[in-house]
Amino acid sequence: MRGNKVLSRVAVIVACAVYVAASATAYGQEFPSRNMRLIVNVPAGGLTDALARLVGHGLNEKWGKPVIVENLVGANSTLAARAVTRANADGHTLFVTADAPFTATPFLVKDLNFSLAEFTPLAAICRLVPVFAVKASLGVKTLKDFIALAKSKPGALSYASQGVGTFGHLGMEDFKQRAGIDMVHVPYRGGAPALEGLLRGDVAALIVNYSTVAQYEQSGDLVILAAADDRRSNLRPDIPTAMEQGVAGFSVSTWFGIFGPAGMSPDLVAKIRDGVEAALASEKSAEYFKANSCERVKATPQQFNELIAADAKHWGGLIKTIGLQIE
Numbered sequence: 001m002r003g004n005k006v007l008s009r010v011a012v013i014v015a016c017a018v019y020v021a022a023s024a025t026a027y028g029q030e031f032p033s034r035n036m037r038l039i040v041n042v043p044a045g046g047l048t049d050a051l052a053r054l055v056g057h058g059l060n061e062k063w064g065k066p067v068i069v070e071n072l073v074g075a076n077s078t079l080a081a082r083a084v085t086r087a088n089a090d091g092h093t094l095f096v097t098a099d100a101p102f103t104a105t106p107f108l109v110k111d112l113n114f115s116l117a118e119f120t121p122l123a124a125i126c127r128l129v130p131v132f133a134v135k136a137s138l139g140v141k142t143l144k145d146f147i148a149l150a151k152s153k154p155g156a157l158s159y160a161s162q163g164v165g166t167f168g169h170l171g172m173e174d175f176k177q178r179a180g181i182d183m184v185h186v187p188y189r190g191g192a193p194a195l196e197g198l199l200r201g202d203v204a205a206l207i208v209n210y211s212t213v214a215q216y217e218q219s220g221d222l223v224i225l226a227a228a229d230d231r232r233s234n235l236r237p238d239i240p241t242a243m244e245q246g247v248a249g250f251s252v253s254t255w256f257g258i259f260g261p262a263g264m265s266p267d268l269v270a271k272i273r274d275g276v277e278a279a280l281a282s283e284k285s286a287e288y289f290k291a292n293s294c295e296r297v298k299a300t301p302q303q304f305n306e307l308i309a310a311d312a313k314h315w316g317g318l319i320k321t322i323g324l325q326i327e
Contacts, residue, residue, distance in 0.1 A: 031271060036067045037093045038258075041080035041101065044071050047209075047292065051125055051256050052096035054288055058279020069096075076326075077101040081114040089263040091272055095119065099255050100165070103311040107319040108165045108326050119259040121304050122269060123276045124297035126289055127255040129210040129235055130167065130228035132175075132242060135201050136221055143225040143245040146205070150181035158184040160194040160203040164326055168194065171207040171228060171252035174318050175242070178250050198222065207252060210235060211293035228252040235293055253311050255297055257304065269301070 036059065038052045049071060056067035072080040080095060087093035102116045132143065140146045150157050161169035164187050176183055186203050188194040191212060198206045199221060206213075207228050216222040226242040227233055230251035242250040258276060260269075279285060280296055289296060299307060319325075 031090075031268065032063055032065045032092055034065065034092060036065060036091075037087075038067060038069045039080045039083050039093065039095050040069060040071050041073065041077040041095075041097050042071065043073055044069075047294075048096060048098055048256060050288070050292075051294075054285055055096065055125065055258065055276060055279050058282055058285065059275050062275050062278055076105055076109045076112065078113045081118075084259065085114060085118040085261055087261050089120070089261040089265075089268075091260060091264060091268045093261070094122065094272070095259040096125075097257065097259070099253070099257065099308070099311055100167075102259075102308055104165060104170060104315040104319065106312070107316040108324060110325060116308065118262050120262055120264040120269060121301065121308060122258045122260055122264075123273050124299045124304050124307065125256040125258065125276070125280065126294040126296050127229075127253065128167075129233040129293040129295060130171065130207055130252045130254060131210045131213065131224045131236075131239065132205065132207055132226040132228050133198065133213045133217070133222050133224050134205045135198055135203075136223050137201060138204055138223075140225070141223065143242055143247070146225055147179045147181060147247075150179070150183060154182045155184060157204040158186050158202075159205040159207075160197045161185060161187050161206070162191045162194050162208075163187050163189060165324070167252055167254045168207045170315055170318060172205070173322055173324075174252070175207075175228075175247065175250055177318075177321070178247050209254075209293055211291065214293070233293070234295060235290070251314075253307075253314075255307070257308075273301070 038056050040049050040052045042048045052069045056069055060067045072083055081101065084093055084095040106112050134140060134146060140149055159172050161172065169185065169187065186197065188197055194206055195208065195212060197203050199216065210233065213222050213224065217224050224239055226245055227239045228242060230241065230243065232239060232241060
């Protein structure tokens with residue numbers, strides 16, 4: 001009798017274990033089980049927001065669950081970041097962002113209220129095609145000509161940026177050091193005002209995404225002197241890099257990626273990566289990338305982590321050298 005009771009208890013325990021395992025498997029297969037949230041740290045209408053909506057559309061088509069893009073702006077990306085780090089690590093709340101919150105902002109902002117350790121890097125989306133553009137009336141045709149002009153007039157030339165701490169600002173500060181020139185920084189509140197300043201001739205130069213200035217190069221208002229990346233762009237292979245023109249080691253890397261809360265399971269990470277890759281491989285994504293001079297970044301999880309680490313080292317070193325800090 002006692003033996004039968006023991007066997008009965010064992011049977012119940014085994015049955016419960018099988019049920020739990022089956023439930024866990026089913027849960028994993030059912031992801032996503034509800035609406036997904038893609039948190040963005042910039043206002044609606046910008047490139048990051050557009051990329052989030054592009055990915056969200058692809059995920060919705062693949063999995064049949066609504067994907068909601070939420071714009072949480074402010075506090076040096078802390079509002080958006082915290083919304084993700086406080087979420088369950090079940091893949092339903094993700095962070096879509098440019099690289100800065102994990103590569104430059106930690107060095108720019110004292111006591112930043114979040115860190116990469118609180119996230120799971122999931123996938124890179126794409127990278128910009130940064131170029132070095134100048135006003136045509138400046139009269140220079142090559143990057144070497146520009147450097148010679150700047151050296152002949154120390155501190156007389158100025159450059160625009162999309163704001164303090166942006167890729168246009170940090171990239172140009174890096175360029176100044178490597179080229180051995182002195183220029184005045186004129187920060188604007190966003191890319192559009194910075195471009196307007198360059199077109200008016202208020203400033204001499206700007207590092208900017210290629211699609212932003214392409215029409216003004218065609219009209220003859222601006223001259224693109226160099227690709228600001230470490231390689232020529234597939235979109236404009238005729239434009240030589242700054243390194244090819246003698247500015248050793250100069251490269252501006254600006255990319256976008258997707259992150260989840262820390263502690264996500266490997267299986268869940270793999271499933272989300274597959275969904276994102278499918279979304280980015282669509283014809284709609286390809287058309288958007290071409291129109292906005294973005295290039296896909298195909299990277300394994302290890303390569304993505306290495307990219308983040310390398311850019312953090314690069315920008316962190318520069319920021320410390322120039323002593324830059326923002327509130």
